[in-house]
Amino acid sequence: MRSTRIPSLLAVALAATCVSTLTPANAVPLAHTDPLRPYTQRTPAWQRCDASSPAGFECATVKVPLDYGDPGGATMDIAVSRLRASGAEERRGVLLLNPGGPGAPGLSLPVDLATDLPDQVKRRYDLVGFDPRGVGRSSPVSCGLTADERVTDHPYRAATFEKDVTWARTVAKKCRAHGGAAAAHLTTRNTARDMDVVRAVLGEKKISYLGYSYGTYLGAVYAQMFPRRTDRFVLDSAADPTRVWRGMFQGMAEGAEPAFARWSQWTARRDSTYHLGTTAAAVRETFRDLVAEADRAPVATDGGPVTGDDIRAQHSRLFHVQKAAEWVAALKRSADDRKPEPDGTPRRGPAAAPTESAPGVPADNAEASAWAVLCSDSHTWPRDPERYRRDAVRDKARYPLYGDFASTITPCAFWKPAAEPTTTVNNEVGALILQNQWDPQTPLAAGRAMHRALRGSRMVTVAGGEGHGVYPFGSCADESATRYLTTGRLPAEDLTCRAPAGPAAGHR
Incomplete structure (x- = not known):
């Protein structure tokens, strides 16, 4: 599975026709006609x-x-x-x-x-x-994005959707203001x-x-x-x-469900090793219970506390059956062994270190350039936030692992329409x-x-x-x-x- 846009549709469409083909198939371009x-x-x-x-x-x-x-x-x-x-x-x-x-x-x-x-x-x-x-x-x-604004995975929740809309609008606005002509x-x-x-x-x-x-x-x-x-x-x-x-991200959500079914079958045959369930249905129930428990109280890991949404966001792990079984089993052990602090709050692991960019490269370069391309390449991004809400609710029901992540609001909803x-x-x-x-x-x-x-x-x-x-x-x-x-x-x-x-x- 992200940019700004080009100014004049008519001008750029005409320029694209000239520049991308440059000359007729077998003609030799004249120096003064080759821009x-x-x-x-x-x-x-x-x-x-x-x-x-x-x-x-x-x-x-x-x-x-x-x-x-x-x-x-x-x-x-x-x-x-x-x-x-x-x-x-x-x-x-x-x-x-x-x-x-x-x-x-x-x-x-x-x-x-x-x-x-x-x-x-x-x-x-x-x-x-x-x-x-x-x-x-x-x-x-x-x-000019902050660390929080650089986070791209946003699960749909009714209580936080307006906050996600504000995030998407802010990113688009900042990219227009700070990205300049290049973006x-x-x-x-x-x-x-x-x-x-x-x-x-x-x-x-x-x-x-x-x-x-x-x-x-x-x-x-x-x-x-x-x-x-x-x-x-x-x-x-x-x-x-x-x-x-947008459809590419939704395709990821669609593909995650058969991968989850395959993983649960593979893991059930190895219950003596992973202890996640003796049938595929039992493994799936163990996984869903773990997600629900982590949403109630994040699970401590070496990389920091992990919520249920964090687990779902890592749906790609389930495509590697053995690695996924080891990962889920470790999360379950951590959740089972969790001891509350004296005040009753759950223990949490250390916060994950922020991703560093190369020297001389802006910290948000990966996100800024990615949104630029993703938003500018396509005219299929809906403009109405309520469309994203409806789609996220629908796709979370259809594809529980990642459907809401794939269909919820993004900065592309507020991007200037692409010229080409x-x-x-x-x-x-x-x-x-x-x-x-x-x-x-x-x-x-x-x-x-x-x-x-x-x-x-x-x-x-x-x-x-x-x-x-x-x-x-x-x-x-x-x-x-x-x-x-x-x-x-x-x-x-x-x-x-x-x-x-x-x-x-x-x-x-």
């Missing part, structure tokens, strides 16, 4: 990223327009990194990498993945990472345009791509906007391009989609929807696979992905391979 030439003809000044990184890990800054409808105006810096291909004679080009998000930096991804990627891939590609616009070292945005131009379409500028600056006619989670949508949007510059695209743990973005329409992904560009059966963030149904939208794609499903992220982490899908990246050959048909017996070790 992006001042950006695409620059030579990046590569230098070692930092003293703690490998010597061959280089970084540079690429200039891009803030507003592609006004390429002669203000600019943004895009931080780019690379590890050169190890085989000069075998080199095919660049493999652009994106870790997901939105709001996640990707500058370190070449080094992060280098250990796991097969040598034959590293011989053929420069591994290229980047921080998307507004993120990390790429002209980072901030909304208004944080969209997936603009990030895709940035990717194409990076392609040109690197001197490549086409780019190959490995993107995870949100990065699959970014890759699909790039393929839609620049189909003739798309080489070998691997989309790992795919988002549903037809449900951007949501991208319709519908093309025949070749791509390989990789999907674990039990993915907590982008459920299997989402991967299948991406596959339908990219009609030239093939899909490899890891039956029994757990976790978010498939390649190159030892999955049975690794062989298909490596073959595609090194030879360009997609599987002749969609494939299903089986994860090893026992709980799989998902990437995330």
Whole structure:
């Protein structure tokens, strides 16, 4: 499973038509007619990223327009990194990498993945990472949010809903006031345009791509906007391009229920180990009782007190059956052993430490940039808070684990409407989609929807696979992905391979 908007719908729609396609298919653009030439003809000044990184890990800054409808105006810096291909004679080009998000930096991804990627891939590609616009070292945005305002998970409760509406309105207002012009131009379409500028600056006619989670949508949007510059695209743990973005969160809630049923069945067969119930129904009742008890009196953990809502917010844990059973059993033991203080109040663990951002990056950068993209990409966010209330009540009944979290109010209800329409992904560009059966963030149904939208794609499903992220982490899908990246050959048909017996070790 977040930005401001672009000013004039008509102006930007026209500019998008011109800038994203640039020239007719086979025409050679004239210098004076290419508005992006001042950006695409620059030579990046590569230098070692930092003293703690490998010597061959280089970084540079690429200039891009803030507003592609006004390429002669203000600019943004895009931080780019690379590890050169190890085989000069075998080199095919660049493999652009994106870790997901939105709001996640990707500058370190070449080094992060280098250990796991097969040598034959590293011989053929420069591994290229980047921080998307507004993120990390790429002209980072901030909304000036407090620690409380940065909290994104809000369960629905009638007594606190008005407070949640105030939170959502405040975040949107602060992002308008503090995010400035940059936040208004944080969209997936603009990030895709940035990717194409990076392609040109690197001197490549086409780019190959490995993107995870949100990065699959970014890759699909790039393929839609620049189909003739798309080489070998691997989309790992795919988002549903037809449900951007509110529907994506609701899809998480839908997918959590069958995962909960699977977990309860698995755990019931191991009652001698976990003591949570001898039947699936008994395990589910134990879990629900634990949630209710934690809502009455938070359970002490090493990370601080945990409420029932906190437990439900971590629904993704239930997709990893063994880890989830261990977690729930530990919570239950803590709840059972809880002793009241002399005044009758429950003991509480230490408060969780706040998440720290990288040096020079605003503390709220991840949240500010994420809301910018999520809110600006889509016109489907309702504007009426009462619609969110009704949907949250309905979805908490339908999907008790996470339904209300997914459907309640967000800052997008108060965001300025986006200037550009949501991208319709519908093309025949070749791509390989990789999907674990039990993915907590982008459920299997989402991967299948991406596959339908990219009609030239093939899909490899890891039956029994757990976790978010498939390649190159030892999955049975690794062989298909490596073959595609090194030879360009997609599987002749969609494939299903089986994860090893026992709980799989998902990437995330």
